[in-house]
Amino acid sequence: MSIQPGALVSYREREWVVLPSDDENVARLRPIGGSSRETCGVLRPAADLLAYSLPYERITPAQFPLPQPDDAQDHTAVSLLHQAARLLLRDGAAPFRSLGHLSLRPRPYQYVPLLMGLRLDTARLLIADDVGVGKTIEAGLLARELLDRGEIRRVAVLCPPYLCDQWQKELAEKFHIEAVVIRSGTIARLERQTPPDTSIFAHFPHLVASIDTVKSDRYRAAFLQHCPELLIVDEVHGAAAPPGERRARSQQRRHELLLELAGKPDRHLALLSATPHSGVESSFLSILGLLKPEFRELNLSGMTAAERIELARHFVQRRRADVRRWMGADTPFPERDTAGAEQAYTFTRPYRAFYDDVYNFARELVASAETLSGTRQRMRFWSALALMRCVTSSPAAAEAALRRRLDRMEDAETADLLDEATAADLDAAFSPLIYDPVETETAVDVPPGNVFDMQEQDPDWNDRDRRRLRAFARAARSLMGGPDAKLAKLIEITDDMLARDYQPIVWCRYIATADYVAAELQAALGKKHKRLKVTAVTGTLSDDERRLKVEELSGFSRRVLVATDCLSEGVNLQEHFNAVIHYDLPWNPNRLEQREGRVDRFGQMSPKVKAVLIFGADNPVDGAVLDVLLRKARDIFRTLGVRVPVPEESDSILNVALHSLFKNVRAGEAVQLSLFDQFDDSGKLIRRVHEEWTAAAEREKESRTRFAQRAIKPEEVARELAESDRALGSPEDVTRFLLETGRRLGFGLRRVEKRRQADIYHLNPGTLPPVVALRLGDVPDPWPITFHSPTPEGVSYVGRNHPLVEGLAEYLFDLAFHPADGGTPAARAGVIRAAQVTRRATLLLLRLRYLQYERGGDTPSLAEETVTWGFTGRPPDITPLPLAEALALLDGAAPSGNVPAAEKREILVETLAWWEQLQLPLQELLAQRAAALQESHGRVRRILQRGRIRVEPQMPPDLLGIVVLLPAPKGIRK
Numbered sequence: 001m002s003i004q005p006g007a008l009v010s011y012r013e014r015e016w017v018v019l020p021s022d023d024e025n026v027a028r029l030r031p032i033g034g035s036s037r038e039t040c041g042v043l044r045p046a047a048d049l050l051a052y053s054l055p056y057e058r059i060t061p062a063q064f065p066l067p068q069p070d071d072a073q074d075h076t077a078v079s080l081l082h083q084a085a086r087l088l089l090r091d092g093a094a095p096f097r098s099l100g101h102l103s104l105r106p107r108p109y110q111y112v113p114l115l116m117g118l119r120l121d122t123a124r125l126l127i128a129d130d131v132g133v134g135k136t137i138e139a140g141l142l143a144r145e146l147l148d149r150g151e152i153r154r155v156a157v158l159c160p161p162y163l164c165d166q167w168q169k170e171l172a173e174k175f176h177i178e179a180v181v182i183r184s185g186t187i188a189r190l191e192r193q194t195p196p197d198t199s200i201f202a203h204f205p206h207l208v209a210s211i212d213t214v215k216s217d218r219y220r221a222a223f224l225q226h227c228p229e230l231l232i233v234d235e236v237h238g239a240a241a242p243p244g245e246r247r248a249r250s251q252q253r254r255h256e257l258l259l260e261l262a263g264k265p266d267r268h269l270a271l272l273s274a275t276p277h278s279g280v281e282s283s284f285l286s287i288l289g290l291l292k293p294e295f296r297e298l299n300l301s302g303m304t305a306a307e308r309i310e311l312a313r314h315f316v317q318r319r320r321a322d323v324r325r326w327m328g329a330d331t332p333f334p335e336r337d338t339a340g341a342e343q344a345y346t347f348t349r350p351y352r353a354f355y356d357d358v359y360n361f362a363r364e365l366v367a368s369a370e371t372l373s374g375t376r377q378r379m380r381f382w383s384a385l386a387l388m389r390c391v392t393s394s395p396a397a398a399e400a401a402l403r404r405r406l407d408r409m410e411d412a413e414t415a416d417l418l419d420e421a422t423a424a425d426l427d428a429a430f431s432p433l434i435y436d437p438v439e440t441e442t443a444v445d446v447p448p449g450n451v452f453d454m455q456e457q458d459p460d461w462n463d464r465d466r467r468r469l470r471a472f473a474r475a476a477r478s479l480m481g482g483p484d485a486k487l488a489k490l491i492e493i494t495d496d497m498l499a500r501d502y503q504p505i506v507w508c509r510y511i512a513t514a515d516y517v518a519a520e521l522q523a524a525l526g527k528k529h530k531r532l533k534v535t536a537v538t539g540t541l542s543d544d545e546r547r548l549k550v551e552e553l554s555g556f557s558r559r560v561l562v563a564t565d566c567l568s569e570g571v572n573l574q575e576h577f578n579a580v581i582h583y584d585l586p587w588n589p590n591r592l593e594q595r596e597g598r599v600d601r602f603g604q605m606s607p608k609v610k611a612v613l614i615f616g617a618d619n620p621v622d623g624a625v626l627d628v629l630l631r632k633a634r635d636i637f638r639t640l641g642v643r644v645p646v647p648e649e650s651d652s653i654l655n656v657a658l659h660s661l662f663k664n665v666r667a668g669e670a671v672q673l674s675l676f677d678q679f680d681d682s683g684k685l686i687r688r689v690h691e692e693w694t695a696a697a698e699r700e701k702e703s704r705t706r707f708a709q710r711a712i713k714p715e716e717v718a719r720e721l722a723e724s725d726r727a728l729g730s731p732e733d734v735t736r737f738l739l740e741t742g743r744r745l746g747f748g749l750r751r752v753e754k755r756r757q758a759d760i761y762h763l764n765p766g767t768l769p770p771v772v773a774l775r776l777g778d779v780p781d782p783w784p785i786t787f788h789s790p791t792p793e794g795v796s797y798v799g800r801n802h803p804l805v806e807g808l809a810e811y812l813f814d815l816a817f818h819p820a821d822g823g824t825p826a827a828r829a830g831v832i833r834a835a836q837v838t839r840r841a842t843l844l845l846l847r848l849r850y851l852q853y854e855r856g857g858d859t860p861s862l863a864e865e866t867v868t869w870g871f872t873g874r875p876p877d878i879t880p881l882p883l884a885e886a887l888a889l890l891d892g893a894a895p896s897g898n899v900p901a902a903e904k905r906e907i908l909v910e911t912l913a914w915w916e917q918l919q920l921p922l923q924e925l926l927a928q929r930a931a932a933l934q935e936s937h938g939r940v941r942r943i944l945q946r947g948r949i950r951v952e953p954q955m956p957p958d959l960l961g962i963v964v965l966l967p968a969p970k971g972i973r974k
Contacts (some may be wrong), residue, residue: 006954012061021275064958067828068907084809094724095936098144123268128317132601155229161210179206179729201226230268241286252269262290279885299836329715337610344617348483354735366662395479396516402473445564504579511538518562573598589633603790744825772807828961831904833897835968845961853950875917896968926953
C-alpha cells in the first residue's frame with residue numbers, strides 16, 4: 001500500500017498521521033492526539049511480514065473519528081480542546097516554520113537576521129550586533145528554520161572551546177537541536193560511539209566543535225569533507241586574517257580553514273561577532289570575504305550605492321538603542337550605574353615599600369637591558385612586566401610566581417634555550433601570561449613564573465639578582481592577609497554592593513589572586529551578610545566544574561563570584577549576577593567590555609548593573625594602563641555610543657608606554673597622560689593611536705547606522721508574527737490555557753506579583769494530574785513560573801513547548817477523545833443557547849494539514865493548523881462565517897439558557913450527519929488557507945530565484961470538535 005504523507009492510518013490498534021520520510025521503506029508515524037515526542041518509525045517490509053501472523057502490524061488506511069452526540073458538554077470544554085490542539089502543534093502552518101519547535105519567545109528584532117537569510121539563495125550573514133543583544137538566539141533561530149524547511153539536515157557550530165558547552169546547551173534547550181561537543185577531551189569517547197570507517201563529523205548530525213581542534217592537521221581534512229550544510233562561527237573575529245607578519249599563526253590557520261569551508265558556494269554561513277572590526281581594515285575585509293569573495297576587495301570608505309546595498313543584504317550590525325523598543329516591544333536592557341565607577345586606593349606603608357623595591361628593580365632590569373642583545377633585552381623587559389603585573393595584582397600572585405621560580409632553581413641551567421629564542425618566540429610565550437589578548441582560544445590565568453625560569457638562564461643574571469627575588473617572595477608572603485589597601489578597598493566596595501542588593505563578580509588576573517581574594521572576602525563579610533557565599537572559579541577547574549560551581553553559588557541569597565578571565569568570554573552570568581568589580585585592571589579594553597558584558601546583556605532582570613574599576617592612585621603602572629587605554633575606551637563609548645577595539649594591538653601601545661614609564665618615572669611619582677609627551681616619541685605614538693581610535697569609532701558609528709537593517713520594517717515582522725501566533729498560540733494564549741485548565745481541573749495556579757514586565761504565578765505541583773506532574777521532575781512547591789521572557793531569577797519560564805503545557809494539552813486531548821463518566825474538562829461537542837447569535841450557528845473545530853514542497857524538491861514537509869470554521873443555515877444552503885468571527889464566538893459566547901440533554905443529542909446527531917455534505921465548502925476553505933500560507937511564504941522570501949513554495953492541502957480535515965449555538969429565548973438580550 002502506498003502511503004501519502006499527511007494521510008491517516010491505523011497501526012497497532014491506534015490512529016496515526018503519516019509524516020514525510022526520506023526512506024520509502026520506513027513509515028514515520030505520529031499519533032493523531034500526541035506530540036512529536038511520540039513519533040516512531042516502522043520498517044514496512046518487516047511489518048508486512050509480521051502482519052501475516054499479527055494483523056495489527058499491518059498499516060491500513062483510517063478515518064478521523066467524529067465526535068459522539070452523547071459526549072456533549074458546555075462550549076468552554078470544546079474551546080479548551082481547541083486551545084490544547086493548537087498548543088500541541090509543532091509543524092505549524094505559519095510563515096516561520098521553526099516557531100513550533102522553540103522553547104523561548106524571541107524578541108521581535110531577533111527575527112531580522114532570519115528574514116535576511118530567507119531572502120538569500122544561500123544564507124550568508126555576518127551578525128555583528130552589540131554584546132548582549134542575542135546573537136546566539138538569532139543564529140539558532142536561523143538554524144532551526146532551515147532545518148524545519150528541509151533546506152538543511154545538519155548544523156555545525158565552530159567556536160572557542162570554552163563556549164562549546166554553552167552552545168550545546170542553548171541549541172538543545174531553546175531550539176531542540178541535539179548536538180555533540182567535539183574538542184580534544186571528547187573525541188575519544190565520540191569515536192567509540194562511531195561505526196568503523198566512519199568519521200565522527202559524518203556520523204553525528206549536529207556538531208559543536210572547537211575551531212582549534214578541527215583546524216589541526218589531524219581533523220582538518222575530515223571536517224572539510226563532512227562539514228554540515230549550515231556552519232555557524234562564533235567569535236569570528238578570532239579567525240580573521242591577521243595583518244602583515246603578525247605572530248598569530250594560529251589565527252591564520254583558523255582563517256585558512258574558514259576560507260576553504262566558505263569556498264563551497266551552497267553552504268549556509270552565519271558569522272557572529274560583536275567586534276568584527278579589530279581596527280585593521282584588511283582583517284575586517286577578510287571576514288566579509290567569507291560571505292562573498294568580492295567583498296574582500298571593497299573600499300569601505302568609498303563604497304558605491306550598489307555595493308552598500310549588496311553588503312547590507314548580508315551584514316547586520318545594531319546597537320542596543322536600535323532594538324530597545326523595536327516594533328513597540330520594550331526590550332529591558334539594564335542601565336549602567338556609573339556612580340563611583342573608579343575607586344582609588346593608596347598603598348599602605350609596608351606595601352608601598354615592597355612595591356617601590358620591586359618597581360625600582362624592574363626599572364634597573366629595563367635600564368641594564370640597553371647594552372644587551374635583542375633577545376636578552378626583550379627577556380629583561382618581559383621580566384620587568386611580569387614582576388609588576390603580579391605585584392600589582394596581589395601579594396599572593398607575586399609569591400606564587402616567584403616561589404615557582406625558586407622551586408625550580410635546582411634545575412640544570414640551559415642558557416642555550418635563551419640564545420636560541422627569538423624576540424617573536426618570547427612575545428608569543430609571555431604575552432598571554434602578562435597582557436590580556438582576546439584572540440587566544442582560552443585566557444591564561446597562571447602567574448608568569450616561567451618568565452623568571454627563562455630569565456634564570458641568562459648568564460648576565462647574577463647572584464644579587466637572585467637574592468633580591470628571594471627577598472621579594474618572602475616579603476610578598478608576609479603581606480598576605482595583612483596591610484593590603486587594595487584588598488581593603490575591595491571589601492568596602494563589596495560590602496556596599498551587597499547592602500544594596502547587588503550580586504557582584506570580582507574579576508582577577510591570576511588564579512592565586514582569585515583564591516586569595518575569595519578567602520579574604522568570605523572571612524571579612526561572612527558574618528555581617530547572612531547566607532553569604534564567596535566562590536572562586538579559575539582555570540584550575542574543568543568547564544563542567546566551573547558550571548557546577550556557578551550553579552551551586554546561585555542558590556545563595558547573598559553571593560560573590562570571584563573569577564579569572566576564563567569566564568569572561570561568551571559565558572552568560574546575567575541570571576545570577578548584576579555587578580562587576582575589576583580587582584585587577586585589564587590591560588586590554590576589549591577584556592573590560594567582555595567582563596562587563598557577562599552581566600550587562602539581554603536577560604538581565606535587574607534594572608541597573610554596576611561596574612567598578614579598582615586602581616592604585618600611587619601605582620604608576622595602573623596609571624599608565626588607565627590613561628593610555630581604559631579611560632580612552634570609555635570616553636569613546638560615552639561620546640559616540642559605540643565600542644571599538646584599539647586600532648593597533650593593545651599590548652604594542654602599552655609596551656611603548658610602559659617602556660617609557662620604566663625609563664622615566666621613579667617609584668612614587670604620579671602618572672598622567674600628559675607626562676608621556678615629555679618622553680621621546682612615546683607621547684606622539686599614544687596621541688596618534690588615540691586619534692585613529694576616535695576616527696575608527698566615528699566610522700563604526702556610521703557603519704551601525706548604515707547596516708542596522710532599517711530596510712526590514714517592523715510592520716513586516718509584526719504581520720508574520722501575528723500569523724504565527726494565530727497558528728501556534730501566543731504567550732497570552734498559553735496563560736489563558738493554563739488558567740482555564742487550572743479552574744477546570746482544580747489545580748492551584750495564582751498570580752502573586754509582577755517584576756518589571758513579567759507576571760509571576762505560583763503553581764502547586766502536587767495538585768496536578770499525576771501523569772503531568774511526573775514530566776516536571778523535581779520542582780518546588782509552590783513553583784514560581786512566568787509566561788514571559790526574560791525571566792526573573794528563581795522563576796521558571798513556561799512557554800508553549802514546556803513539559804507543563806505539553807503535558808496538560810495531551811492530557812486534555814486524551815480525555816476529550818476518551819471521556820470518562822461524569823464529564824471531562826475538555827470535550828469534542830457542545831450545544832448552548834447564546835445571546836450573541838440570532839440564527840442557529842454551527843462551529844467546527846478543524847485541524848488542517850498541508851504538504852509543502854520547497855524549491856521544486858520531491859520530499860515535502862508537513863504543516864498543520866487548527867481553524868474554527870462556522871456557518872449558519874443547513875447544507876447545501878449555508879452562509880460561512882468569517883474565521884475571526886467564528887473564533888470569537890467559540891471563545892466569547894456565553895450560555896443564556898438551558899438546553900435539555902435530549903435536545904442536545906438530537907441537534908448533534910442532525911449536525912454531524914451533514915459532515916459529508918460539507919466536504920465541498922471545506923475543500924474551498926483548505927484551498928483558501930493553502931493560498932494564504934503560500935502568500936505568506938512569498939512575503940518572507942520576496943525573491944524569485946528560489947522559486948515559489950508549493951502548498952498542497954490534504955483532504956479531509958480532522959473534525960476535532962463541534963459547537964452548535966442556538967439563539968437565546970425571546971426576552972433575553974445580548
